[in-house]
Amino acid sequence: MPEIIFQIAIIVTKIVILTFMVVLPLVPLSVYFERRFSAIIQDRVGPNRVGIPLTLLGFKKDFHFFGLIQPIADGLKLFLKEDFTPNHVRKAFYWMAPALTVVPALITVCVVPFGSPISIFGHSEKLVIADLDIGPLFIFSVASLSVYGITLAGWSSNSKFPFIGGVRSTAQMISYEIALGLSIIPVLMYYGDLNLSTIVQQQADHGWLLLPLWKNGHLGLPDLNTALFWFPAAIAFLIFTISIFAETNRMPFDLPECETELVGGYHTEYSSMKFAMFFMGEYAAMVIGSALIITLFLGGWSIGFGLDAWVSDLHIGDIYFGGLIHMGCFLTKLLAFILFFILVRWTVPRFRYDQLMKLGWVVFFEAALINVFLAALIVAAPQLKSVIITSGAVLLLIVTAAVIWVAKVSEDTTKVLRA
């Protein structure tokens, strides 16, 4: 019995620490980064004032901390605002929708490995809440639920623009979920495993998927097969990253909420903390999306360059704390990728809706599919005879050419009336 209580205590501790003390604070932090980074991109300063107002207490100087406390001030402001529910909304769904966007994003945290196992007094504990054997599938299945929040918000608001936003979100989600799922099949084939912890461990041992420059703790060029697999991996990375942008409704694909077209999209009718929940959901999805990309393609918590085994072995007495260093590495990568997300948002203009659909269905879907075959060919090559490999490659080329030809022929060539 005490064993079970001990287990539950560990799980609760992990949930509290990883979800509420690591991922949730990342949300306001990324909002802050968004504002500061966009500011410096636009030659501005951004929020740099909010801090501890020591001058109110009679001190000489305020502490600003570069404005890092700004998100807290924003949150407080949103709490104090009037939570207005318009008369014309469908109340139950209107109240449910914000929670439905936040919760899935936070649930998916549970399969992300944050670091290598920490060992205390002989008791080893993995830095992942639930070490599921279906990691990415779990993330996809749960994360795609968050579209219900957006769609319900759009529908229950019972007004035009939010409704259009909700419908757009649904269509977008369906189009990109396919590319998202297909694009990581090569990765899963390569590792032969769906457990994210195992995938990261393999990357730590044999080089990251996009940087396979070490093996078993030694720097060195990869063998031919691994080097060849870099190409499908890069294509998968590209498709996956762009699809994640679409999934999280980030800038080039933020059609569900584009301010210039739909006022505010699905959250037009929301105010106060309900609006903040949408905001939080969006940023939490961004954090999880980045975490997933890093875990699958960029080595997760691995420091790389053959240092991981050494780091995992660091210990003081019986406490192996290498996992914490790995966790720091993971969070660094996460922040870097979030900054990349932000850079994309302030660089790339929004797609038109038909461009978005075309990109999803005509380009990425096919590219991901062909990429699966290509990866399969490369993964299976060592076991096959050269005749089969050659014929496979030829077949792949023919299929690719056919797909490109079909895409070209089916292209809409109607003359634009505006001329």
Add this chain to the structure above:
Amino acid sequence: MAIVKLQRPKLNFGEKIYFGALIKGFFLTMSHAIKTLRGKSVGAESLASSGLGITMQFPEQRWDEHMPEYYRGAPALVTDEQGRERCVSCQLCEFICPPKAIKITPSEIPSDDPWAKVEKRPLEFDIDMIRCIYCGMCEEVCPEQAIYLRKDYLITGLKRADMVHDKKKLYEIGGTRVGLVNKWNELK
């Protein structure tokens, strides 16, 4: 006849595939970000930036020394070199003032005053700085060159009454103006 058929530009493969433009965009935004951090943004110099972008950060840095010559700040009354108040309360500024910010109560100068020949001076001269639009018409219309727009721009107050500049405050801002200011002289 007058129809001009515009051809959409034909995009080549590189332009269609879009990635080149993306990379270019990343370089552009990143170069802006880096320039901002180094305080080398375009226009940072002339806008007296704080070293981060082109923004001057207000309470620490002020416009004061960067104010252009022609800046129109708060209107104020001036005295001449003998300490005489120049205003003769002709009320032209009060009448010209578009937002009706100026209110003058005229009064006569008693005959035993050394400046008795001026005959009039304002008893009260109030400018409501909430109404003032800094147009400078009072300055332009004043025949005695008694009211000027100074460069004071931080007009603040905690209540409406604070924002009404009375005569004392106006002279305090204005100070003395030495010499004849040749505003309407023959050169112009």
